[in-house]
Amino acid sequence: MxxxxxxxxxxxxxxxxxxxxVQQAAEAVLQYADSGTSILxxxxxxxxxxxxxxxxxxxxxxLCGLNDDYEVLWLQGGGRMQFAMIPMNFLNEGQTxxxxxxxxxxxxxxxxAQLYGNxxxxxxxxxxxYQQLPEIPSTITSNAAYLHLTSNNTIYGTQLQELPTxxxxxxxxxxxxxxxxxxxxxxxxxxxxxxxxxxGPAGATLVVLRKDMLSRIKRQLAPILDFKKQVEKxxxxxxxxxxxIYVSLLTLRWIKExxxxxxxxxxxxxxxxxxxxxxxNTLFNCQVEDKDRSMMNVCFNGxxxxxxxxxxxxxxxxxxxxxxxHRYVGGLRVSLYNAISLEDVKYxxxxxxxxxxxRH
Amino acid sequence: MxxxxxxxxxxxxxxxxxxxxVQQAAEAVLQYADSGTSILxxxxxxxxxxxxxxxxxxxxxxLCGLNDDYEVLWLQGGGRMQFAMIPMNFLNEGQTxxxxxxxxxxxxxxxxAQLYGNxxxxxxxxxxxYQQLPEIPSTITSNAAYLHLTSNNTIYGTQLQELPTxxxxxxxxxxxxxxxxxxxxxxxxxxxxxxxxxxGPAGATLVVLRKDMLSRIKRQLAPILDFKKQVEKxxxxxxxxxxxIYVSLLTLRWIKExxxxxxxxxxxxxxxxxxxxxxxNTLFNCQVEDKDRSMMNVCFNGxxxxxxxxxxxxxxxxxxxxxxxHRYVGGLRVSLYNAISLEDVKYxxxxxxxxxxxRH
Numbered sequence: 001m002x003x004x005x006x007x008x009x010x011x012x013x014x015x016x017x018x019x020x021x022v023q024q025a026a027e028a029v030l031q032y033a034d035s036g037t038s039i040l041x042x043x044x045x046x047x048x049x050x051x052x053x054x055x056x057x058x059x060x061x062x063l064c065g066l067n068d069d070y071e072v073l074w075l076q077g078g079g080r081m082q083f084a085m086i087p088m089n090f091l092n093e094g095q096t097x098x099x100x101x102x103x104x105x106x107x108x109x110x111x112x113a114q115l116y117g118n119x120x121x122x123x124x125x126x127x128x129x130y131q132q133l134p135e136i137p138s139t140i141t142s143n144a145a146y147l148h149l150t151s152n153n154t155i156y157g158t159q160l161q162e163l164p165t166x167x168x169x170x171x172x173x174x175x176x177x178x179x180x181x182x183x184x185x186x187x188x189x190x191x192x193x194x195x196x197x198x199x200g201p202a203g204a205t206l207v208v209l210r211k212d213m214l215s216r217i218k219r220q221l222a223p224i225l226d227f228k229k230q231v232e233k234x235x236x237x238x239x240x241x242x243x244x245i246y247v248s249l250l251t252l253r254w255i256k257e258x259x260x261x262x263x264x265x266x267x268x269x270x271x272x273x274x275x276x277x278x279x280x281n282t283l284f285n286c287q288v289e290d291k292d293r294s295m296m297n298v299c300f301n302g303x304x305x306x307x308x309x310x311x312x313x314x315x316x317x318x319x320x321x322x323x324x325x326h327r328y329v330g331g332l333r334v335s336l337y338n339a340i341s342l343e344d345v346k347y348x349x350x351x352x353x354x355x356x357x358x359r360h
Numbered sequence: 361m362x363x364x365x366x367x368x369x370x371x372x373x374x375x376x377x378x379x380x381x382v383q384q385a386a387e388a389v390l391q392y393a394d395s396g397t398s399i400l401x402x403x404x405x406x407x408x409x410x411x412x413x414x415x416x417x418x419x420x421x422x423l424c425g426l427n428d429d430y431e432v433l434w435l436q437g438g439g440r441m442q443f444a445m446i447p448m449n450f451l452n453e454g455q456t457x458x459x460x461x462x463x464x465x466x467x468x469x470x471x472x473a474q475l476y477g478n479x480x481x482x483x484x485x486x487x488x489x490y491q492q493l494p495e496i497p498s499t500i501t502s503n504a505a506y507l508h509l510t511s512n513n514t515i516y517g518t519q520l521q522e523l524p525t526x527x528x529x530x531x532x533x534x535x536x537x538x539x540x541x542x543x544x545x546x547x548x549x550x551x552x553x554x555x556x557x558x559x560g561p562a563g564a565t566l567v568v569l570r571k572d573m574l575s576r577i578k579r580q581l582a583p584i585l586d587f588k589k590q591v592e593k594x595x596x597x598x599x600x601x602x603x604x605i606y607v608s609l610l611t612l613r614w615i616k617e618x619x620x621x622x623x624x625x626x627x628x629x630x631x632x633x634x635x636x637x638x639x640x641n642t643l644f645n646c647q648v649e650d651k652d653r654s655m656m657n658v659c660f661n662g663x664x665x666x667x668x669x670x671x672x673x674x675x676x677x678x679x680x681x682x683x684x685x686h687r688y689v690g691g692l693r694v695s696l697y698n699a700i701s702l703e704d705v706k707y708x709x710x711x712x713x714x715x716x717x718x719r720h
Contacts (some may be wrong), residue, residue, distance in 0.1 A: 007396025014401050014602060022398045026389040029382060036367025036681070038382045040561035040607065043682055076436035077584060078598045084582035166561050196599055201400035203436065203563040203601030222444035222472050224437060234590065238438045239556055241563030242374060243603065247400065310566050321396070322403055 008344045011322035012154045012242045012297055013176070014196040016339040021250040025277040028246060039246055044239045052242075054237060059256060060208060065187040072243050073207040073227070074235045079105065079175050081111035082192045082205060086148065086171055089227050090190075091117035092218045095145040098122050102160075103130040103153035104328055105173060113148070116127065120144070129329075130156040130291035141167040143217075146189065152177035155199075155326040157299030157333065158292040163187045169213060178206070179255050180338060181264035189213050197296075198337050200248035249287050255338065263338055270336045270345040271295040277349045283307050283356050284332070301331040308332060311355055319352045371537070371682035372514045372657055374556040376699040381610040388606060399606055403407055404599045412602075413595060415686035416609040419616060420568060424545040425524045430573075433567040433587070434595045434605050439465065439535050442552045442565060443472035446508065446531055449587050450550075451477035452578045455505040458482050458528065459543040462520075463490040463513035464688055465533060473508070480504070489689075490516040501527040505576075506549065512537035515555075515686040517659030517693065518652040523547045529573060537656050538566070539615050540698060541624035549573050557656075558697050560608035563601045615698065630696045630705040637709045643667050643716050644692070661691040668692060671715055677713045 009016040017025075028039040035048055042048045057072040064070075075081065086109075091097045095117055099110045101124035113119045123134035140147060146169040152159040154176045162184075163172065169189035177183075178193040185191060190209040196202040207227070214228045223229040223237055230237055255263060272283060275293060278286045278300045284307075286293070286300040303310035308331060315323050325331035336345065369376040377385075384408045388399040395408055402408045417432040424430075435441065446469075455477055459470045461484035473479045483494035490513060500507060506529040512519040514536045522544075523532065529549035537543075538553040545551060550569040556562040567587070574588045583589040583597055590597055615623060635653060638646045638660045644667075646653070646660040662668035668691060675683050685691035696705065 009397045009401050009405050013599065014404060016401050017398065022389060022400065025400065027387045029386040029389055036679070038367045038377065038385075040382065040385065041369050041371065041376050043371050044374060044562060045687075046682075076438070076441070076601075078436070080582070080584045080598045081436070084584060115580060115582060194599065201601075201603050202599045203405060203604055214380065220475060222440070222475060223403075224440045224444060238440045239373065239554065239562045241436075241561075241601065241604070243561050244563055244601070319396070324405075327405075 006282065007319050007321055008340070008348065009038045009321050010334045010340065012197070012326070012335045012338075013194070013335060014202050015198070015335060015337045017200070017247070017251060018125070018254050021247065021254055024250050025247045029243075039243055042242060044236055044242055049240070049242055052246050052249055053240070056245060056252060059252040060206065060250070063252065063255060063260060064067070064183075064208065066185055066208070069210055070208055071211055071231045073209070073230050074240060074248075075205045075207055075230065076203065076241055078194050078202075078205055079151035079173060079192070080108070082173070082207065084188070085116075085225055085227070086146075087113040088219060088221060088225060089217045089236040090169070090171075090213065091145045092216070094116065097145045098140065098147040100124075100136055100147070100149050101126060101135055102133055102150050102154070102158065103156050105153065105155070106148075106150040109148055109150070109173065117145070122147070125357070128196075131287050133158050133160060135293045136164045139167075140164075144168045146171045151360060152294055152296050154297045155299075155328055156337070157288045157294045157308070159287050159294035159296060161291075177294075179260065179263070180267050180296055182260055195244055195248045199251050201244050204244035204248055206248070208332075266342055267295045267336065267338070270340065270342055271298060273349060274298050274334060274336065274345055277352055280357050281352055283311070283359060284352070296336055297335060298334045299325060299331060307359070310359075314355045314358070315348070315351055318354075320348050320351055328337045365679055365715045367679050368700070368707065369681050370700065370708070371692060372557070372686070372693045372695040373554070374562050375558070375695060375697045377560070377611060378614050378699045381607065381614055384610050385607045389603075399603055402602060404596055404602055409600070409602055412606050412609055413600070416605060416612060418491050419609070419612040420566065423539060423612065423615060423620060424661070425570065426545055427567065429570050429572070430568055430694075431571055431591045433569070433590050434600060434602055434608075435565045435567055435590065436563065438554050438562075438565055439533060439552070440468070440472070442533070442567065443469040444475075445585055445587070446506075446550070447473040447476035448579060448581060449577045450529070450531075450573065451505045452576070453477065455503075456480050457505040458500065458507040460484075460494055460496055460507070460509050461486060462493055462510050462518065465513065465515070465535075466508075466510040469508055469510070469533065471669075477505070480664045482507070490518065491647050493518050493520060496524045499523075499527075500524075504528045506531045509533070510513055512654055512656050513690055514657045514695070515659075517648045517654045517657045519654035519656060521651075537654075539620065539623070540627050540656055542620055555604055555608045559611050561604050564604035564608055568606070626702055627655045627696065627698070630700065630702055631658060632703055633709060634658050634694060634696065637712055641712055641716050643671070643719060644712070654712060656696055658694045658696060659689070659691060667719070670719075674718070675711055676710070680708055680711055680712075
């Protein structure tokens, strides 16, 4: 059928990276700049890496429109480490933290926070199988330690359109939609994102926090788990994951060159086209509430399990990989992170149409 | 002077990797096996990565001569995360853990453990500026939670020749000498090593523990900090650092092909040659107690600071990089991990001799 010479990787994470980033990353593995050595062997306290670190921090602030009130950290351990570190650092004894339960990751973050203090779940869409976003109360003014949100729910395919304005520190897990569109990052006191979706390979986690948050840390923590110590040591409290950070920097440069507005326009078009095809195609449907649909992860179903399995195989044969839904929910999931091009999506839609024809 | 076409990276970590490993790693960044996608974008729960994980675990056990009583984990966070996780998991309330203070890393591990419980430092060589190893009491039988050792002290250039036999669980930080020689790993209840010295790039930490240790975990911990949960989830409790683990696997294959005995013989010869030259050369001397000298990190001094600085520059001009001593102690440090060849060491010795000539 449709000729495809390449594999399109629609994985939800680790996800596809821009081809030029992959190329530059491979070159750096052979030799980094004029160092005469692989990026894998450069010193984490030497000039080569400190320049990478500094440029990445500046680019993050620039792309997020943030000033020097914010600190940029690269940590290890992924989202789950942040689920633990955030309450460890900011949910002190006697305090309460607010959480919005918009899906499996949010609910996991809640379970982590409960290990450290009082948690109040302000709203949840669990009863709707997370196929819509829970309401966020329109005014939140209180002494709560913070309000924690997940901005995009990879498993269910829902996404917050705008961050709320609240009078408590806003903490947002942006793992799967950071840098995918214009976002008012300055509403956040802290936001975090694992690299392996819109930024780089697995192994680095970006944390951006407003400096005034640091004075709220009261617990005595192991330095590596303490945001204050990590800030003091400029992300090299110990050996940083040099390569994942470098690849993230390469992607940040690519994002800057393309421009967030262009990226947003492309992402909007990609998602609109795909949702339209899911709706048109007689073999598929999307259960996700219209207004809450994610631009990043298009989650949908076949009209039955047999169709889903057959389509996963058909797509695979035609070069489209990793479109199986998350093991918690089944179905199909096509992730449209920044590195997936409009052409990739058009090709995938052609595959869906070809599949439909083949079944009639 | 001596013609050198290549840079020899004597860094203590992130350290040089075998050239064939670097080459294979770069190829995998472009495309992993027949996946049609970069290793940076393969799914951490897909067959490609699960095969990598399984092979790496089997190879670790094989190279360490361990049976199925042991579990192999790949974690994130480096040595300092282990400094915290070990007491968090194994030093329960009312218990005491023993530590041997053989240097800065050991002493940092002690400070971490003190956050979680009682610590007894059995011996320390701090008063000797850590230039010799502290005595390990010959019989240790007690109810202590564990005894923690650092087998090789990168900053001071000392190394334990043999692991002790003790009647408490033995926990060893082997970050800088794992796989460098034959070691009776079965004496350990747990050992750990960051990848970036003898194994791979920064971003993965190997932890090997005897299964019976898991029943000792009493605290309720965040899953990512809990060895029991990590074992249950086979190191993919969350997205594993795919690339650092893959590069470590490549190095493990290289180690297996070469054979630990050959590696040990080479490492012995490399270290003997270099220590002999340090002793012979009129511009340098080594303060480290003879019997405790490390095969991995040769730490020495110039006869004065001027000589040290001049030599660092001279070595750099001749392609030998990262020989500056650790910022805590100054002086010179030449790390001779597995990837440094006998020829590299002979070349470095020639550079030392040329430098000596140039100063007379």
